[in-house]
Amino acid sequence: MSWTEERIERLKAMWTEGSTASQIADELGGVSRNAVIGKAHRLGLEARPSPVKPGEEKEKPVPAAAAPAPKAEKVERPAPRAAAPAPAPEQAAPAPAAAAPTRSPQRPANPDLQYRSIGPGGFVRQGPGDQQAPIPPAPPRRLVPAKPSPEVADKTSLLELNDRICKWPMGHPGEPDFHFCGAPSNPGFPYCVQHCGVAYQAQLPRRDRRPPPPLPFGGPRVR
DNA sequence: CCCTGATTCGC
DNA sequence: GCGAATCAGG
Numbered sequence: 001m002s003w004t005e006e007r008i009e010r011l012k013a014m015w016t017e018g019s020t021a022s023q024i025a026d027e028l029g030g031v032s033r034n035a036v037i038g039k040a041h042r043l044g045l046e047a048r049p050s051p052v053k054p055g056e057e058k059e060k061p062v063p064a065a066a067a068p069a070p071k072a073e074k075v076e077r078p079a080p081r082a083a084a085p086a087p088a089p090e091q092a093a094p095a096p097a098a099a100a101p102t103r104s105p106q107r108p109a110n111p112d113l114q115y116r117s118i119g120p121g122g123f124v125r126q127g128p129g130d131q132q133a134p135i136p137p138a139p140p141r142r143l144v145p146a147k148p149s150p151e152v153a154d155k156t157s158l159l160e161l162n163d164r165i166c167k168w169p170m171g172h173p174g175e176p177d178f179h180f181c182g183a184p185s186n187p188g189f190p191y192c193v194q195h196c197g198v199a200y201q202a203q204l205p206r207r208d209r210r211p212p213p214p215l216p217f218g219g220p221r222v223r
Numbered sequence: 224c225c226c227t228g229a230t231t232c233g234c
Numbered sequence: 235g236c237g238a239a240t241c242a243g244g
Contacts, residue, residue, distance in 0.1 A: 003235085021228065035237050037228060042235065048228070 001030030003039060011036060015045050166192035 001007070007028055014024045021036040028036070040046065166181035167190045183192035 020226090022226080032237070033228090034239080038230095038237055039235090041229075046229090 001028075008039070008043070011039060012043065012045060015040050015048070018048075163190075166190070166195055168192065168195035 003011075010028060011024055014027065015021075015036075019027070021033045021040070025031050025033045025036045031039075164185055166183045166185045168181035169178070170181060171178040181192055181195060183194065185191055186193045
């Protein structure tokens with residue numbers, strides 16, 4: 001296979017849209033993942049978060065300053081790449097938090113292309129044009145299970161589970177106050193609306209993901 | 224092991 | 235220009 005105009009276009013589109021090299025490769029067919037990456041680089045497309053090169057390391061404030069340990073290793077690393085902007089330090093809440101559409105890790109979605117949750121399990125693709133003015137306010141609200149008594153209050157035990165109540169685990173199994181959410185479940189789902197929002201992400205199985213709206217015609221003029 | 228992207232280098 | 239081989243982190 002050769003890099004025809006169309007195939008290059010497709011590569012560009014998918015690459016900038018965030019597809020992985022593998023996906024692009026077997027979408028195009030006839031090329032390997034490496035071929036795609038190689039081509040992408042030759043095209044000048046890059047600046048994509050690499051699992052290997054997440055970004056330049058920042059100087060961390062060492063109090064008493066131990067030996068900085070100057071790396072005397074491979075000295076040749078041009079790395080003209082600008083440091084990728086550190087993604088907002090999303091706090092990883094251990095407890096199921098608000099049902100905000102959590103983005104898939106390792107894949108900082110294209111800022112021009114976001115997924116907006118319209119309900120548990122349901123997401124709507126949002127193109128550059130449809131950008132909503134008001135960004136989710138990201139309220140510091142935190143949904144805490146109303147636990148009257150910290151301990152043996154009205155915990156939902158394993159025995160009380162049925163298809164109508166939320167089975168979202170609270171705490172850790174084995175711990176004294178481990179229990180389940182117990183709120184009315186979202187019909188058809190094992191969890192309540194809140195936890196459905198946490199449990200179901202926009203991310204589709206890799207194979208089924210498609211750069212859906214087959215690029216209008218002229219392709220996106222993004223960037 | 225699987226995955227990822229980056230880089231190298233012979234063709 | 236191409237892409238397999240290789241590297242290196244997750």
